[in-house]
Amino acid sequence: MKYTLRVWRQTGPTATGSLVEYEVDDVTPDMSFLEMLDVLNERLQLAGDAPVAFDHDCREGICGACGVMIDGVAHGPGKATTTCQLHMRQFDPARPIVIEPWRAAPFPVVRDLVVDRSALDRVIEAGGYISTRTGAAPDAHALPVAKPDADTAFEAAACIGCGACVAACPNGSSMLFTAAKTTHLGALPQGQPERFTRARTMVETQDDLGFGGCTLTGECTAVCPKGIPLSTIARLNHDVLTAAMRGD
Amino acid sequence: MYWTTRPRRSYRGRMAVTSPAPVRPEKPVAQGFPRRLWASTVGKKAVMAVTGAILFGYLLAHMIGNLTIFFGDIDGYGVFLRRLLAPVLGYGGLVWVIRAVLVLAVVLHMTAAIQLARRSARARPVGYAKRPRAQGGYAARTMRWGGVIIALFVGYHLLDLTAGVLNPHGVDGQIHANVVADFRHWYVVAAYTLAVVALGFHLRHGLWSGLRSLGRAPSRSAAAALVVALVITIGFLSVPYAVLFGIVR
Amino acid sequence: MSYREGDPIADTRAPAGPLETRWERRRFAARLVNPANRRKLTVVVVGTGLAGGSAAATLGELGYNVLSFCYQDSPRRAHSIAAQGGINAAKNYAGDGDSVHRLFHDTIKGGDFRSRESNVHRLAEVSTSIIDQCVAQGVPFAREYGGLLDTRSFGGAQVSRTFYARGQTGQQLLLGAYQALARQIHAGTVRSHPRTEMLDLVVADGRARGVVVRDLVTGEISTHLADAVVLATGGYGNVFHLSTNAKGCNTTAIWRAHKRGALFANPCYTQIHPTCIPVSGDHQSKLTLMSESLRNDGRVWVPVQAGDDRPPNRIPEDERDYYLERMYPSFGNLVPRDIASRAAKAVCDAGRGVGPGGLGVYLDFADAIERLGRASVAARYGNLFEMYQRITDEDPYQVPMRIYPAVHYTMGGLWVDYDLRATIPGLFVIGEANFSDHGANRLGASALMQGLADGYFVLPAVIGDYLADGPFGPVGADAVSEAESAVRDLVTTLLSIDGDRTPESFHRELGRLMWDLCGMERSEEGLHKALDRIPSLREEFWRRVKVTGSGAELNQALEKAGRVADFLELAELMCVDALHRTESCGGHFRVESQTADGDARRDDDHFAYVAAWEFTGVGEPPVLHHEHLRFEAVRPTVRSYK
Structure with missing residues (x-):
């Protein structure tokens, strides 16, 4: 099969970019979307052109490295899927595929489809952890965790930090990302002591980094490859407001 | 020990890294609850939720008041409102208190909304070349334009039925007559319909998201x-259409 | 290529005396560094997986000045994240008779008696602290309704000692380590350098004193000096091109350290995982692992007749060969990974494989669905079935899955002593990058345990003994400029060849060659053939590779080319090692060394040693150093699963 692609090409952070059209032959239905880009890249290299830069690593939907806007949808068609888990059988060869990088001020384009998502690391560094010292932990069974709390924590902990929520949000907000972490840690008894300060400092940091504010449009959760629910955001709001009231 | 021996130019960047990085100073916590609240996007949304709730409460009362046109004397209702707490606040005093609260709520609601909207625009300076119909709900996407429509409408509405300037009848205190004079015209009803439907959408998402902004789901x-x-929308539209179709004269 | 014999390794720094107290005694004997002096000591940690992330976080917490590097755009993306199954620990929470000694014993036996007793015992001891540590960090392990941690039995173990977080154990453990690291980055004790690849090791006055790295965004090549260097850069399974490793996983860091003098131990020990989704075509970039737990209820079979291409549901019961159940009646479908993998290869080689290219066997759930009901099967394996369907477009509830073995883990790696020191003073190697704990075969759910044991508990406890002699003073300019210019030359050369083949095409060719000749089964003839072809492929690489763009930008083709260049050298050493080890053991199966039934035949008289190889030049015969293994607590026996 043959596909027409319109791919965002940009040589560097300060360069101006544009959509460039390519045709890719010999695509099979069981090829993954990234393998299709591999085919394009091998061809471009042999022709002496720069291959399309895109982030990817595990190619099994867990590392969170990959992620592009495909026809305007973060991670493309398919619910709860990362870009690397898409297969070409999901695309109609008759229609050109538009591929763009994540767009957000805190995610500057590095090259082509590669963006710098280190802002998300900054958000975690601002408090997305439980302060504990190695080797000083009590026995793991000293602290039982009620199953519903464990389940809430687990569901939120599934976040892979791909940034699709930011890319999809009309406000460019990282709220779902932040909420996933505060919910994961805040639902567990271990995470209680820092619960409210954590929420405050993480939100403050994401605000400082230039992410937009959440208006609960639900665009994020619609494209989240791990199905992080919107209820995590309500939880984060609760924790931030509690921190404001308590002065934490 | 972290250093390099060669004073070569390309090393200069790394020469700076000779000692451990300074510990990042923690940002001081803002003093006072209002400041702490206003400091973050989450706090601003909470302000919008609370002011939205105040405005919603007013709307509910307003709608019930409107419905007295079907069951009783709406002009008398106006007088009743002005006499409430008159011994303390004077005749019509309560109405002015309510108006002051509403103005404050609207100002805060709109300021927060505008600040958040501007922040959103800064957060996505470059848009997508291709962006299909959004994944989320229709109501969620129309909050800002809906808010603008409602704000414009409120201006007109005040000039029409409060100040009476734009009302065909326009006599203070003759509420019933003013209302009937208005809604005999299809275009006035159309304008009210547009605004009230926008309000309905605004409320649908606003009520739902307001709860979440306050940390409840x-x-x-x-x-x-x-x-x-739906109840609010139908409640408000019932009066103009009742007039238009001659049920209320 | 032949090899030369060198001196045996005399000292592994393992304390003598009773096994149970060795670690305690070693820890006490290790010198400490005064807390006030720690911040004057810089440690470079390369890699941010379970081992590197936990080590950097803990060293930072102790107050050392830590520089952390990873090639990914965030430390959180290291490939440890993809581990599914679980992590072993001798907690005995299930009360089913587990103990430190039993975990030790199982690991030694599982490794086919090719690992060091002292190390493995320490690993089993430390395992319990790992769980405590992770729970305190908020790792959301699976729990029972009573709120206590749940465990399961994994990979045929007779006790329930595997802690898990659904199928995402690696992810949750890694995020725990990443968050601990983030906390230290915030505190300023760790400086993080993502999108930065280590390209050489700086060795000055006989000590490892830093790394030469390339900033993958700007292309800038720079040197970071330190008092000690820790490599935690994972395994080299991608030498086979197709593996369950991430696309970026590579051998460059450990290979270049090897070229600087660190011995490389047991390179031929590779683990092949039996339950992966088969290759679908030439453009395949990656193999996806399906959890081993599928074999608990799925039945493995192929058609009796070679070339039977009927759809599986139309093949009657008596024309199916449930070969694992037939060959291993007592363990059946649950035989260990190496045995299941080899059996699959054998039936496919006999022409009875299914699916594209005949490289696949059926894993059938029809019986399980009939016995347990569809809902129960969905509850156990639903997410795996969904993943399978997404990739293959086939519904495992309706038609049997197709599976085939794939390279999964490499037990070999840089040689380290009991203190995790490589043979270059100041160079420490942890996690999958070293060779230390798994012998010739790794047990399921032990990789996560080893990575975290090394990073959280072992390295931080022993590195002080080395650093107590520091700071080590200025590094001579020569050592830095030599290492830097070697890297610059390499980059320049790769960019200037301008040939007609992509780096990817060489990787694909090398991988196929290695899979065919040095994969699940190795033969003298095949290995000779490989040793014949690898040098010519390498020569062709340096003549015909085409790398577009420049070195001063984000250039993924250049990154790839450098990694393939190193695989082309490592592959040769793997074949030399595989050829010299004429026994079969664990993940290394020599066709010449098997029993009449086709099982592996170990040769303890001649091969009870670690083969540690010294680099002497590209294409030059390496030097073999033996580390003889002594078994005091466990007596080597024959593994039998009949």
């Missing part, structure tokens, strides 16, 4: 918000 709140928004 009760189950079935989406359905509840829809029902309340």
